[in-house]
Amino acid sequence: MKKFKKFLAIAISVMMIAALAGCSSNGSGDGGKDAIKVAVFLYKFDDTYISTVRQSLQSIQEENKGNVTFEFFDGKGDQATQNDAIDTALQKDFDLLMVNIVDIGAGQTVIDKISAADKPVIFFNREPKTEELKSYDKARFVGTNAKDAGILQGEILADIWNDKKDTIDKNGDGVLQYVMLKGEPDNPEAVARTEFSVSTLKDKDIKVEELGLQVCNWQQDLAQTAMEAWFSKYGDKIEAVIANNDGMALGAVAALQNQGYNDGKDKYIHVVGVDATEAAQDYINQGYMSGTVLQDAPAMAKALYECATNMASGKDAVDGTSYKYDDTGIAVRIPYAPFIKK
Structure with a gap:
């Protein structure tokens, strides 16, 4: 009888450890919370500034392992290529899209695609028209004041x-x-x-x-x-x-x-x-x-990450952050600064 009780206690302990391990592996290590999955569409990978934004987002992913994963798509300077990538991504389980649009004139078309899938989206760096962004309540912009x-x-x-x-x-x-x-x-x-x-x-x-x-x-x-x-x-x-x-x-x-x-x-x-x-x-x-x-690429990436984290969980983009919208009510502006020889 004692042997059976000892065996039962060991079995229960093993089951509890396995259950805990399962919770940990299914989430980010913070109580089972899944990492948000973000599809990032860049107008082209080989643009020097955009590649720096990409590297900054990758650094954020490394620093926040288990909280966010970014998957990058190269538009190759062609809007049709980017449209195809967006169509493909919308069939997958991404929580949010970030779009550095190739052709600003295609803004409404891209917004309509994403709106139909009911996915939140942050446009960045290359800015569609304000009225187009406002046509979808889950669309925001992060960029600069040109x-x-x-x-x-x-x-x-x-x-x-x-x-x-x-x-x-x-x-x-x-x-x-x-x-x-x-x-x-x-x-x-x-x-x-x-x-x-x-x-x-x-x-x-x-x-x-x-x-x-x-x-x-x-x-x-x-x-x-x-x-x-x-x-x-x-x-x-x-x-x-x-x-x-x-x-x-x-x-x-x-x-x-x-x-x-x-x-x-x-x-x-x-x-x-x-x-x-x-x-x-x-x-x-x-x-x-x-x-x-x-044009501060790390600051751009940080704003994108914080706004994306909010929007993916159903909050407003700037909720609880240091960012504020400009007078459009939907755009966050990252300030420029001069750089000259010291």
Whole structure:
């Protein structure tokens, strides 16, 4: 009888341990709570800034093991490819979608797809129209205020004009001759950065003359080609290069370096970008570029994670966080900051 009781006690203990182990393996180790599953759609993996956001999200996943899993989908710069990936993901058990949309003009189509599946979605970085986002009560946006990047670019150049005018107004005519490298024709970020970088200079009573504007679709190689053509035509009559992102700024620097400029020696044309990528920061610190605007990828990823955690559990995106909506009531804005040589 004693042996039977001992056997029964051991058996019960084993069963209890197994049950506890089962609870632990089915959840995140915090009482059986399942990790939220997030499908992340990127407009293309090889964009420098977007790849940094991706790496930041992967770091968050590592730091929060058992709480969140991200699965990434490469749109390859093609909206049809991204649409197919979204259709496939909506058939799976993802709790939430994050969409860095390829073509902003496809915003309503993508929102309608996700709305029909009744899944919460956070658009980020590339912003659909506000009225489209508001058409679905489970849609939010996390990004920046596009014009602020342009304003900061203008302020960086204005400071150089006011403090080191001899390095920028080379012909002494009191006019800043510049070329503009634009991201995409109708992309709101590109449009705002282009407009406000120049209007900020004008607001500070600096006369400007545009020698050229080229759409380069955010790509370094296209920007290098454009800069080579401009340099062949204008030479050092170009006093500044304004690029909508660092990739294009680096392309401009490469073209200038091929002509013996911006290599840390005497001949120099001021170049400013946006994103503060690692490569751009290195160029600025070496004296190859004049400045850029920090678009904080880790801060973007953190906001995406916190908002996603809320929305996946049925809460409002900003509930219990330090974030606030702007005047749209649906968008969280991550601030920009200037980056120049220290």
